[in-house]
Amino acid sequence: MSLIMAGYAELESKFHGDGPKNVKAAFHAAESQGALLFIDEADSLLSRRLTDVPQGSEQAINSMRSQIVLCLDQFTAVVVFSMMTPPVPASVVGRLDEMCGRALRGGPLCL
16 A cells, blocks of 8 residues: 655645645545555644634635545545644544444444
8 A cells, every 4th residue: 555645734835725625636646546645744734623714824724624524524545644732623533433433334444
């Protein structure tokens, strides 16, 4: 099994809208290649959504977080998140719990 590594620096972009596209591309590449997707610094990407978003950069961060959750819903390969600081938001934990339940029924492996 091959490995695709993606960190915050590779996924985030200074151009509004490119971050979610980069996230989607990483998940797509891993799935199409049958590779393990390793996301480093995931705590930066998976933390709680910002509620007060007066600036475009904050909206872009929320868009990346939403895209990760959407990609997890459809992902059938293996993804590993490397994090320094918990907690993981409930929306992500719920998706991971669902994936683990599917794994027990013959779906993707969840560790």
